[in-house]
Amino acid sequence: MLRTCGFFLLGLALILGGSLLASRVQTDGGRVEVRDVRFAGDGGLIQSGLLYVPKTATAQDPAPAVLASHGYINTREMQSAFAIELARRGFVVLAMDMTGHGRSQGGVAENDFGGPAALRYLQGLPFVDRANIGLEGHSMGGGPILAAAVAQPDGYRSIVLEGSTPGLLGAKAPERPRNLAVVFGGYDEFAQLMWQVPKGSDVERSARLMALFGTAAPVVEGRVYGSIADGTARVLHNPPITHPWEHFSRAGVAPAVAWFQQTLDGEPAGPPAGEQVWLWKEIGTGIAFVGFAWLLLGTFEILLRTPLFAGLSRPAEPVVERRDRRWWLAFALTALVPALTFYPAMKLGQVFFPMRLFPQWIQNQLLVWALVNGLIFLVLGRFRKRKPVFVNRWLLSVAAALVTVGAGYLSLVAVEAVFQTDYRFWVLGLPTLAAEDWATLVPYVVLWTLFFLVAVRGLAADLAVRGEGFLSQVTTGKLAMSLGFLALVTIQYVTLFATGFLATPSEPLNTIVAIQFVPLLALVGAIGAWTYRRTSSYVPGALICALVIGWYVTAGTAVHWTPDFKLPQPGASRSR
Template sequence: MRKSWLAFALGWAVILAGSLLAHVVQTSGGVTVQDVRFAGDKGTTLSALVYTPPGASAARPAPAVLVSHGYINTREMQSAFAIELARRGFVVLAMDMSGHGGSTGIVGTNDFGGPAALRYLKSLPQVDKANIGLEGHSLGGGPVVGAAASDPAGYKSVVLEGSTPAIGAVFGSAAKADLRNLAIVFGGYDEFAELMWQVEKGVDVPKSKALQALFRTSGPVVPGQVYGDVAAGSARVLYVPPVTHPAEHFSVAGVAPAVDWFQKTLDGEANPLPPTQQIWIWKEVGTLIGFAGLVILMLATFQLLLSAPWFRALAHPAEPAAERRGGRWWLAFVLTAALPAITFFPFMKLGMLFLPMAFFPQWITNQLLVWALLNAVLTLLLGLVLKSARPSVKTDWLRSAAIALLVAGVGYLSLHIVDQFLHVDYRFWVLGLKPLDALHLGYALAYLPLWTAFFLVALHALHANLAVKGEGRMVQYAAGMAAMCLGFVVLLAVQYASLFVTGRLAIPSEPLNTIVGIQFVPLLAVVGLIAVFTYRRTGSHVPGALICALFITWYVVSGTATHWSPQFQLPAPGRG
C-alpha cells in the first residue's frame, strides 16, 4: 500500500516537474502566454495562444506573427516558432485552424480561419499593425493564404514551411494571394514533395516548375538566394534544410530560416538573437516528462484503487494458460505485431468510405476505427486457427468499468490542472494529448463504444496468446509492449530508410498515413504497458481494455480534425 501511494505521488511529481519546465521555457525572458477564444466568420469560434514579449504594450507596440499548424494538429505544434519569435520580441498568435483543437467549424471553413485570426491579431493593442508576418506549416498554408488574400496590405512577409500557396485547394478554399516577401522552407526529405510541388523528392523542389513560376525565374531556384526586393514586398527565398515534413517544425534547421526571415523583413523586435540560438526543445522535453508522469499516475491510481474495499474483488493473480514459449507462441507474437502494421495503409484507405456524419464527424478517426475493427475481426479469425489454450477469466463488468473511469478521470484531472495554470499539455513532436472541450467530449462518447470493442478483442487475444506461466515481470512487459508496437517500428523503418537513401518513401503514395503512424509506436507501447500491468493484477483483460479505450478515444478525438457539422457541407475529399 505504501509503495502504491509513493508511486501515486511520484506520478504527480513527474507531471508537475515536466510541466513547470515547459512553462518556464515558453515564458522565458518574461514572455506571457494567454489562452484566448475569439469570433470567427459565419458564427464560428477560434482558439489560439497569444505570446506577448515583455515591454510590448499599446504605448510600445511590437511586431507580430500569426502562426498556424498543419492538418490534424493543433496550435501547440507551433510552439517552436512561437517560443523563438516571442523571446526575440515578437507578439505571436498561434491559432487552431477551423475544425482543429478548440476552433469550431470544419476543416477549410472560412479559409481555415485565417482572415479572422489576422483581424484578431491586428486588434491587440500591443501589436504594431505595420509589422505583421504570417507563418504556416503544411496545411497551415491555407489560413496564411486566406489571411493574406483578405487583407493584402495588412502584413509584410510570409513563411510557408513544407507548404505551397495552393495547399488550401485540398479542402476547397479558393483564396489566392500574391504573397508579399515570401520564404519557402521545404525539407530535402519532405514526404509531400509530389503533392506540394509536383517533384519526386524534396531536394528536387528547386526544379519545380510551379516554384520557378512563383519566383519568376526560368531556371532552378537557388536555395538561400533572395529574389526580388524586400522593400517592394516582392522578395522570394527558398530554404531546403535536410529534414522531413514533421521535422520542419521540430528542428533547429526547420525553425531557423523562419526566425531569420522575420527578423530581416519585420522591424522592431526588442531582442534580436542568432536564428540558430534556440531553446524550444526544452519545452518539448518538459511536456514529454509530463506525458510519462501521466502514465505513472494512471498505473499508480489503478494499483491504489485495487486496494479499496469495493474494488478488491477485481484483484486476482493472472493465471496464464500457456506453459512455455514454443513455435505457437512465436507465431502468435509475430502475427500480433505484424498484422496491424501490414493492414494499416490498405485499411486506412478503405476507411475513407466511413464518411464524416453527425455522430462520427472526424474523418481520420473514422479511418482509424475501420482499421482497428477490421483488425479485431482478423484477430478473432486467427484465434480460431491458432486454437491457443484459453485462460480462465473472471469478468466483473461493473467494477472494471468503474475503475477504468476513475483511472482515466485522475489522468484527465492532471491534464486539466497543467492546462489551466501553466498553459501546457502532454506532448512530444507528433505525439500530443489535449483536454476535451464540451463539443469534443460529445464526439468521444460516440466513438468510445467502437474503440472499446477493438480493445476488448485485442487485449483478450494478447493475454490468451502471449502470457506464459511463471515468466518474469520484465519479460512479460517487454513481450506485451513489443507485440503491440513492433510492427509499426518495422513499417516506419522501411519507409524512412527508403526516404533517407533514395529520397522517396518505400510506399510514396502514403505520406500522410506514414506520419500518422509515427504516433502509434509510443501509443501502442503505452497500451501494451497498461494491458500487462492490469492483467497481472486482475487476471482479466477487461479493466485494461476499458482503460485503453478511454485513453485512446481521448487522445484521438482531442487531436484530430472535424470534417462535419450541421452548419457546413462536407468538402471534397481531395487530399493526399
C-alpha cells in the same frame, strides 16, 4: 503505503517536473506571458489560440507580431517551436487553431480555415504594431495565413510557408504574396502534392516555384530574389529534413525566425536565429507524458487496494507454460498483422464518411483499421488450443476505468491551467477535450472498446507466460503491440533517406500518422499486460485503452462534418 502509491507519486513527480520545465522555457523564464485565448470567428464560430506576449510589448510600445498556423490534424501547440523562438526575441505570436481543429469550432477549411478572423484578432490587440505583422503556416496551415493575406493585402508584411504551397488543395492564396520565404524539406514526403516534383530535394526545379519567384531558371537556395522594401522578396530554404521535422528542428525553425527578423521592423535585438531553446519545452512536455502513463497505472493500483475495487484484485493465472513455437507465432502475428493491414484498412476507411455521430474522417479511418484487426484476431482466436480462464467483473471494471482515466484527465486540466502546457513530444500530443468534443467522444469510445476488448484479450491469452515477472510481462506487451509499427516506420524512413522516396510514396499522410502509433501502442501494451496481471481480466485494460485512445484521437484530429458537409466527389478523398 509507499509501495502502493509509488507509481502514482512517480507519475505526479514527472508531470510536475516536466511541466515546470516546459513552462519556464515557453515563458522565457517569466519574460513572456502565454495566454489561452478565444475570439470571434466568422459565421458565429468561436476560434482559439495560444497568445505569446513578451513583457516588452505594451500599448505604449507595440511590438511586431506573427500569426502562426499548424497543419492538418494538428493543434495550436504544434507551432510552439516558432512561437517560443519568436516571442523570446520580442515578437507577439498568435498560434491559432484552424477551424475544425483543437478548440476552434466548425469544420475543416470552414471560413477560410479561420485565418482572416485570426488576423483581425491579432491586429486588434493594443500591444501589437499593426504595420508589422508576419504570417507563418506549416503544411495545410498555409491555407489560413494565405487566406488572411487575400482578405487583407496590406495587413501583413511577410510570409513563411513551412512545407506548404500557395493554393494547396484549392485554398485561397494571393497571386503575388508579399516577402515570401519557402522552407521545404529535402525529404518532405509531400513534394509531389505541394510542388509537383518527385522529391523534396528537387523543389528548386519546380515550375510552380520558379513562376512564383519570377525566374525561368532553377531557384538558388538562400538567394533573396526581389526587394524586401518593395514587398517582392522571395527566398527558398531546402534543409535535409522531413515534413514533420519542418516544425521540429533547428533547420526548419531558424529560417522562419531569421526572415521575420529581416522583414519586420522594430523588434528588439535578440539572439541569432540558430540559437534555439524550444526543444527543452518539448522534453518537458514529453517527461510529463511519461508521467501521465505512470499516473494511470498508479491510480489503477491504488484502486485495487480500496474496499470498493478490491473485488477486481486477483493475480492472473496464464495458461501459457513457456515461450514455445506457438508463443512466438502469436507474438509475430500480434506485432505484424496491425502494421500490414494499416495502409489497406486506412484506404478502405475513406468510405466511412463523416456524419453527425462520427464527424472526424481520420478517426473513422483508424476505426475501420481497428475493427478489421479485431475481426482478424477473433478468427485467429478460434484456433487457440490453450483456453484461458478470465475473471471478468464488468461493472467494477467500467468504474475502475472511468476513475483511472478521469484521474489522468484531471491531471492534464490542472497542468493546462497552471502551466499552459499539455502532454506531448513532436507528433505525439494529448490536449484536453474542447466542449464540443465530449459528445463526439462517446460513440467513438464504443467502437474503440470493441477493438480493445479483442486486442487485450489476445494479449493476455496468448502472450502472458505463467511464472514470468512483472517487467518481463509488461515489456512483452509493449513490444508485441508496437514492434510492427516500429518496423513499418523504420522501413519507410530508411527508404526515404536512402532514395528520396517513401517505400510507399502514395501514403505520406498515413505514414506520418503511423509514427504516433509506435509510442501509443507501446502504452496500450503496458496497460493491457499490467491490468491483466493484477486482475486476471482483460476488461479493465481494454476499457482504459479505449478511453485514452478515443480521447487522444478525438482531441487531436480534425472535425469534417458540419450541417453543410457534402460528400466528396469520387477521388476527392484520395487527394487529402
